[in-house]
Amino acid sequence: MAETLKWNSSGAESFYRTGRGLFSWIFTVDHKRIGILYLCSILSLFVLGVSFGFLMRLELITRPGPFIMSAQTYNSIFTLHGVIMLFLFIIPATPSVFGNFFLPIMIGARDVSFPKLNILSWWFYVAGASIAIYSLVSGWAPPDTGWTFYAPYSLRTGTNVTLGLLAVFVLGLSSILTGINFVTTTHRLRAPGMSWRRLPLFVWTLYATAWVQIIATPVLGVTFVLVMMERVFGIGIFDPAKGGDPIMYQHLFWIYSHPAVYIMILPGMGVISEILPVFSRRTVFGYSAIVYSSLGIAGVGSLVWGHHMFISGYSYTAGVLFSFFTFMVAIPSAIKVFNWVGTMYKGSIKLDPPFLYALAFIFLFSIGGLTGLILGTLSVNVHLHDTYFVVGHFHYVKFGGGGFAFFAGLHYWFPKMFGRLYNKARATVAWFFLFIGFNMLYFPMFILGYEGMPRRYYNYLPQYHGLQVVSIVGSWILVAGLILMFGNLVYALFKGEKAGVNPWGGETLEWRIPSPPPAENFERIPVIEHRPYEYK
Amino acid sequence: MSTNDMDGTDQIRERDYTGAKLGMWLFLFTEVLLFFGPFLLYSVYRYRFGADFHGASRELDLFIGSVNTAILLTSSLTMALSISAMQKGSKGLSVALLFITIALGGVFLANKYQEWMSKIGHGIYPNSQTLLGQSRGRVLFFGLYFFMTGLHGLHVLAGMVVLAFAAVLVITEKITPSDPIKLENAGLYWHLVDVIWIYLFPLFYLVT
Numbered sequence: 001m002a003e004t005l006k007w008n009s010s011g012a013e014s015f016y017r018t019g020r021g022l023f024s025w026i027f028t029v030d031h032k033r034i035g036i037l038y039l040c041s042i043l044s045l046f047v048l049g050v051s052f053g054f055l056m057r058l059e060l061i062t063r064p065g066p067f068i069m070s071a072q073t074y075n076s077i078f079t080l081h082g083v084i085m086l087f088l089f090i091i092p093a094t095p096s097v098f099g100n101f102f103l104p105i106m107i108g109a110r111d112v113s114f115p116k117l118n119i120l121s122w123w124f125y126v127a128g129a130s131i132a133i134y135s136l137v138s139g140w141a142p143p144d145t146g147w148t149f150y151a152p153y154s155l156r157t158g159t160n161v162t163l164g165l166l167a168v169f170v171l172g173l174s175s176i177l178t179g180i181n182f183v184t185t186t187h188r189l190r191a192p193g194m195s196w197r198r199l200p201l202f203v204w205t206l207y208a209t210a211w212v213q214i215i216a217t218p219v220l221g222v223t224f225v226l227v228m229m230e231r232v233f234g235i236g237i238f239d240p241a242k243g244g245d246p247i248m249y250q251h252l253f254w255i256y257s258h259p260a261v262y263i264m265i266l267p268g269m270g271v272i273s274e275i276l277p278v279f280s281r282r283t284v285f286g287y288s289a290i291v292y293s294s295l296g297i298a299g300v301g302s303l304v305w306g307h308h309m310f311i312s313g314y315s316y317t318a319g320v321l322f323s324f325f326t327f328m329v330a331i332p333s334a335i336k337v338f339n340w341v342g343t344m345y346k347g348s349i350k351l352d353p354p355f356l357y358a359l360a361f362i363f364l365f366s367i368g369g370l371t372g373l374i375l376g377t378l379s380v381n382v383h384l385h386d387t388y389f390v391v392g393h394f395h396y397v398k399f400g401g402g403g404f405a406f407f408a409g410l411h412y413w414f415p416k417m418f419g420r421l422y423n424k425a426r427a428t429v430a431w432f433f434l435f436i437g438f439n440m441l442y443f444p445m446f447i448l449g450y451e452g453m454p455r456r457y458y459n460y461l462p463q464y465h466g467l468q469v470v471s472i473v474g475s476w477i478l479v480a481g482l483i484l485m486f487g488n489l490v491y492a493l494f495k496g497e498k499a500g501v502n503p504w505g506g507e508t509l510e511w512r513i514p515s516p517p518p519a520e521n522f523e524r525i526p527v528i529e530h531r532p533y534e535y536k
Numbered sequence: 537m538s539t540n541d542m543d544g545t546d547q548i549r550e551r552d553y554t555g556a557k558l559g560m561w562l563f564l565f566t567e568v569l570l571f572f573g574p575f576l577l578y579s580v581y582r583y584r585f586g587a588d589f590h591g592a593s594r595e596l597d598l599f600i601g602s603v604n605t606a607i608l609l610t611s612s613l614t615m616a617l618s619i620s621a622m623q624k625g626s627k628g629l630s631v632a633l634l635f636i637t638i639a640l641g642g643v644f645l646a647n648k649y650q651e652w653m654s655k656i657g658h659g660i661y662p663n664s665q666t667l668l669g670q671s672r673g674r675v676l677f678f679g680l681y682f683f684m685t686g687l688h689g690l691h692v693l694a695g696m697v698v699l700a701f702a703a704v705l706v707i708t709e710k711i712t713p714s715d716p717i718k719l720e721n722a723g724l725y726w727h728l729v730d731v732i733w734i735y736l737f738p739l740f741y742l743v744t
Contacts, residue, residue, distance in 0.1 A: 180562045188555040218569035234663030235679035243672025
């Protein structure tokens with residue numbers, strides 16, 4: 001390909017060689033190095049979160065327990081599993097790793113708008129993670145409230161809730177700074193000719209996500225500060241004994257935490273929208289529809305928080321409205337699924353690992369989305385509220401959706417980030433294990449929930465034992481798949497074949513510069529002359 | 537070529553004035569949303585405990601509150617003047633006005649401290665026996681009062697630190713008449729702190 005290295009000379013040195021030693025990393029302002037820093041820290045915490053989830057499942061293999069832990073420990077473990085997986089893994093994963101690494105490259109820029117703010121947000125991430133881990137080992141016991149920190153229990157429990165809240169607050173700062181950086185970068189640093197309608201779809205979803213981060217995170221921050229103040233000074237705002245209203249806590253919590261679900265899933269949808277055209281060798285079907293549905297999800301998704309509170313005792317009218325908006329938000333999500341399937345139609349499909357992960361995403365996310373509609377129905381929700389059905393639903397959306405999209409992105413961009421190719425056969429085997437394990441682990445939860453198994457219970461009735469065991473065995477297969485997948489990638493890091501500039505035949509800008517990219521990405525700022533994904 | 541509205545090129549990378557402004561406005565937006573939570577709680581609880589809020593509001597010192605409002609508004613004026621002075625090239629005047637702004641912020645906090653202390657002296661503070669013996673609406677009113685004015689006070693303090701840094705940057709010529717963006721952004725932050733008080737003042741002191 002003559003134009004592969006249009007904007008770089010072939011001898012450009014990779015960004016890994018621009019500095020040596022620890023300080024050249026932790027004080028770097030290079031968006032690519034920051035992306036790698038995030039990758040390492042986020043994956044370490046992911047391993048911790050997986051371990052907690054694995055142990056929590058394992059505990060349920062015998063009833064009434066204890067098998068390996070006490071009931072109090074079980075409460076702490078599911079709380080920490082939630083806090084780590086949500087605030088430390090899935091919320092920052094795709095935007096902070098791939099967003100940082102590829103947003104500037106994909107719009108033809110040399111870095112983000114505020115490089116120093118960018119490294120500051122990584123420091124905040126590390127600080128937040130450290131406080132979260134410290135809350136594990138200090139004090140009487142780790143937080144045991146569940147990741148939702150519902151008042152009034154979070155005000156009363158003697159566990160380390162204050163530290164846990166502080167950790168999430170600091171992580172929120174990190175998230176806000178990243179959001180501000182991405183919005184500004186997308187507005188200001190697009191290369192000449194990179195008009196809004198020529199932006200790669202991943203950039204669009206990052207842009208929508210960044211807005212949600214900016215709008216929703218401060219509300220969660222101040223709510224958690226209020227709970228901390230409540231615990232330290234007893235101000236009474238959420239304390240029913242003093243006239244406060246715990247339902248107000250739930251409102252303020254979900255005003256952030258529901259949009260946060262879209263922070264988790266939107267960038268993943270962007271990753272999928274990048275991968276499908278490349279491996280189908282076709283222009284993405286309905287570019288504008290995908291763009292507007294991303295903005296639609298970000299917009300309508302901000303108005304559905306109340307569907308977490310149908311049985312909290314708030315007004316019936318509110319319930320009907322929130323249920324209505326919940327159905328509305330399914331429309332842009334479904335539009336995306338149709339567009340992805342439409343992209344593959346009559347394409348020249350190549351079943352490489354990134355594509356397989358993307359397919360798994362579409363399948364799992366569709367199940368997660370449709371079960372969301374079941375939960376969004378007022379009357380059905382009364383029966384299913386706080387059961388395993390909910391647990392199954394949000395794992396299909398967040399892990400099957402957000403998590404698999406992250407793995408898809410990892411397999412898609414790995415050659416660009418590290419300049420090495422991984423073993424495709426092994427990646428495919430790992431994918432197969434993950435897919436089977438995932439469905440074995442979480443699908444029985446829908447049935448268990450429908451039959452009435454409540455979530456977060458340490459013990460359960462004998463009739464649930466069979467499906468619990470299926471689910472637990474599923475978790476073993478899933479973990480085996482994860483070990484295979486990461487093992488394969490780590491092996492490739494050292495022993496993999498050298499990747500060329502464009503191993504997948506992608507059309508976006510990152511496939512026009514060397515792998516791994518040089519510092520500052522482009523020697524000459526590119527001039528964009530057509531839309532992305534133009535396959536001849 | 538394209539009909540692109542803002543062709544971002546690397547020339548503007550070094551000194552992207554609009555970008556810096558945009559980033560600052562986005563940050564201010566997050567600050568407004570931070571206060572949105574307590575304001576929402578205030579409206580809900582005021583609706584539920586209207587009479588209690590009415591009575592408790594009268595006990596706040598309207599005089600100190602008004603003086604503080606005047607002080608903060610004046611400080612916004614001196615801040616704006618400091619930026620104008622910088623744009624016109626008079627560095628010394630700009631720094632002097634910055635210090636006046638910081639001093640006014642300090643006076644505001646000192647008054648706030650007096651006000652808090654007098655309330656605490658009367659046994660009115662979160663979780664105090666006196667307050668817990670009173671009606672629930674009063675507990676919530678004073679809970680919100682201490683929380684929101686405290687959070688605002690922290691922002692005043694942060695603003696003073698930011699302005700002090702800006703003053704240092706002006707003195708060391710890092711902020712110049714041709715590149716005043718850091719001073720302008722510091723000023724924006726100070727105005728935000730002022731604007732939030734403009735809403736806190738009537739909600740706690742005037743609306744009875």
